[in-house]
Amino acid sequence: MRLKIVTPERVVLEESDIEAVYAHTIDGDVGILPKHVPLVTPLDISVLRYVKAGQKEPVAVMGGVLRTNGKVISVLTNAAELSGEIDVARAQQAKERAEAELRQETAQTDFTRAKLALMRSLVRLKLSSPASK
Ligand code: ATP
Numbered sequence: 001m002r003l004k005i006v007t008p009e010r011v012v013l014e015e016s017d018i019e020a021v022y023a024h025t026i027d028g029d030v031g032i033l034p035k036h037v038p039l040v041t042p043l044d045i046s047v048l049r050y051v052k053a054g055q056k057e058p059v060a061v062m063g064g065v066l067r068t069n070g071k072v073i074s075v076l077t078n079a080a081e082l083s084g085e086i087d088v089a090r091a092q093q094a095k096e097r098a099e100a101e102l103r104q105e106t107a108q109t110d111f112t113r114a115k116l117a118l119m120r121s122l123v124r125l126k127l128s129s130p131a132s133k
Pocket residue numbers: 009062078079080081085086087088090091094117120121124
């Protein structure tokens with residue numbers, strides 16, 4: 001299969017000979033093997049994993065949409081990073097900022113925005129931690 005992950009800014013990944021893709025969708029986990037039934041599904045802010053040459057590789061995806069026809073898997077998302085691309089200090093700062101905002105509990109706090117920012121930072125930190133490799 002071919003896997004392509006695209007953001008408004010760049011092509012994050014374009015690979016062929018993909019053996020499987022494992023993703024977290026808003027409806028639960030999905031594993032895509034060759035000849036998977038056609039599918040379009042919204043993704044969670046999560047770590048997607050793909051298998052190539054027997055090796056499982058992680059990619060952080062900040063939500064978006066996954067589409068497959070069983071041969072090509074396309075992910076269109078606002079942001080995605082490979083593990084080596086993550087700036088850990090930036091993700092840590094984003095986490096602390098979002099947590100501080102959530103603690104404020106004032107009328108001005110935008111909880112949904114802060115929660116999503118927190119989720120993005122946690123996924124980035126998860127991907128950059130040695131345990132996720
Ligand atoms: P921040 O508050 O640090 O900007 P964010 O969650 O608001 O984080 P996004 O809007 O998801 O950031 O992403 C904006 C751009 O910055 C995207 O291109 C994304 O890939 C990149 N980006 C965000 N955080 C990081 C990070 N910690 N390491 C590498 N790239 C990042």
